[in-house]
Amino acid sequence: MSDLSSIIKAYDVRGLVPEQWDEDVARAIGAAFAEFVHAETGASAVVTAHDMRDSSVPLSRAFAEGVLSRGVDVVEAGLGSTDMLYFAAGSLGMPGAMFTASHNPAQYNGIKLCRAGAAPIGQDSGLVQIRERSEQLLDGATVPGPERLGTVSSRDLVAEYAGYLRGLVDLSGIRPLKVVVDAGNGMGGFTVPVVLAGLPLDVVPMYFELDGSFPNHEANPLDPANLVDLQAGVREHGADIGLAFDGDADRCFIVDERGEPVSPSAITGLVAVRELAKGTGTTIIHNLITSRAVPEIVREHGGSPVRTRVGHSFIKEEMARTDAVFGGEHSAHYYFRDFWRADTGMLAAMHVLAALGEQSRPLSELTEAYERYVASGEINSTVTDQAGRVAAVRETYGRVEGVAFDELDGLTVSLPDGAWFNLRASNTEPLLRLNVEAPDAARMAGLRDEVLEMVRA
Numbered sequence: 001m002s003d004l005s006s007i008i009k010a011y012d013v014r015g016l017v018p019e020q021w022d023e024d025v026a027r028a029i030g031a032a033f034a035e036f037v038h039a040e041t042g043a044s045a046v047v048t049a050h051d052m053r054d055s056s057v058p059l060s061r062a063f064a065e066g067v068l069s070r071g072v073d074v075v076e077a078g079l080g081s082t083d084m085l086y087f088a089a090g091s092l093g094m095p096g097a098m099f100t101a102s103h104n105p106a107q108y109n110g111i112k113l114c115r116a117g118a119a120p121i122g123q124d125s126g127l128v129q130i131r132e133r134s135e136q137l138l139d140g141a142t143v144p145g146p147e148r149l150g151t152v153s154s155r156d157l158v159a160e161y162a163g164y165l166r167g168l169v170d171l172s173g174i175r176p177l178k179v180v181v182d183a184g185n186g187m188g189g190f191t192v193p194v195v196l197a198g199l200p201l202d203v204v205p206m207y208f209e210l211d212g213s214f215p216n217h218e219a220n221p222l223d224p225a226n227l228v229d230l231q232a233g234v235r236e237h238g239a240d241i242g243l244a245f246d247g248d249a250d251r252c253f254i255v256d257e258r259g260e261p262v263s264p265s266a267i268t269g270l271v272a273v274r275e276l277a278k279g280t281g282t283t284i285i286h287n288l289i290t291s292r293a294v295p296e297i298v299r300e301h302g303g304s305p306v307r308t309r310v311g312h313s314f315i316k317e318e319m320a321r322t323d324a325v326f327g328g329e330h331s332a333h334y335y336f337r338d339f340w341r342a343d344t345g346m347l348a349a350m351h352v353l354a355a356l357g358e359q360s361r362p363l364s365e366l367t368e369a370y371e372r373y374v375a376s377g378e379i380n381s382t383v384t385d386q387a388g389r390v391a392a393v394r395e396t397y398g399r400v401e402g403v404a405f406d407e408l409d410g411l412t413v414s415l416p417d418g419a420w421f422n423l424r425a426s427n428t429e430p431l432l433r434l435n436v437e438a439p440d441a442a443r444m445a446g447l448r449d450e451v452l453e454m455v456r457a
Contacts, residue, residue, distance in 0.1 A: 002138035014110035023062035030066025032133035049080035050099035053212035071146030081249035083344035090340035103220035118340035122313030174357025184219030188245030219247035231259035252345030265291035266370035268328025285327030309409040
């Protein structure tokens, strides 16, 4: 019996090609997805897009064959970023499928699925049913043929996507800025030139050539090693700012004029203030490992911060429930109500460019107000008995006076001096993930080492 549980995870499809999945699997997932969205809403068409990996075109075409076999049409948007696919699903009112493995190495690929309007499909919202149906189809389940087969059409959406973003953030009147952009040979190299064309920006491109083998570095800016080239480029060119996109360009990391990374929590705070200033809503979502500065800043600017679990499906669901105007994660995913509550690194980058270009200070001074604490970043430890290690940590800190515990997502321990940490298990690997924040670097390092010693004992 087919088992796709190793590749269909909490939020998407992801695995090695062809070892874990291939065109036959893609075809089955396409048929199952078409059945699911048609049964749920009567959807008659699905929009697809793909990244630059060698396997993306054959996998997306096999998926389309599965969709067509169920009498559902396919609109192929071709090359695009993940947020361009969300734009397509939102603007066209169709369910969507993006073929990408994001920041994963070249031999991986995956599918990010969404409903019409870019609404999420995750483990608790349809992905389990799609997986089970795909397994049945791979095992030879017979299905009645549709009254008609679906048809395929192509639509180039990158210009419409760029125009929509430029309608949300006007950069035409900012002071001239020199911007170094590291696309990591990923989809930012395709979208950035279109979105930023003709603006008062001197864009210095790095690794804009689309190449799914990632010849220069992994397209994962969350790893500091992959920011080194951008940092050097910003210093070399005397740039005002550096932008680094991940492989599917839905995340963006910011480097200031000194070549120093700006915390995604600080970017969350900065963009939240800009969204609150519009006066169209007060709720801002942040996940539980963003800096404590984020809810402080939101309240100071008249907003209402709402804390959620880590993960895009949780953020999007909470945004829908609360009608939040913006949401940010410490992993540099940024979600906008004006963008169908979907995440878009490009729109976040445009907000930062606007904030920088509307005043005269350098980015390092502009972001000082949003960088209030010292954070460890996420530290992973390979642990077989995850629950046992977490319980041991809780027991130890339970003996400390004035400690508060929170189990919204893993274990969050808040200490009386303002320091805190979160320890949570990976959904897919035998890992415990630790995030620590404290009022100063010495306290952060001491707490980090203390907890890691217990985790790795």
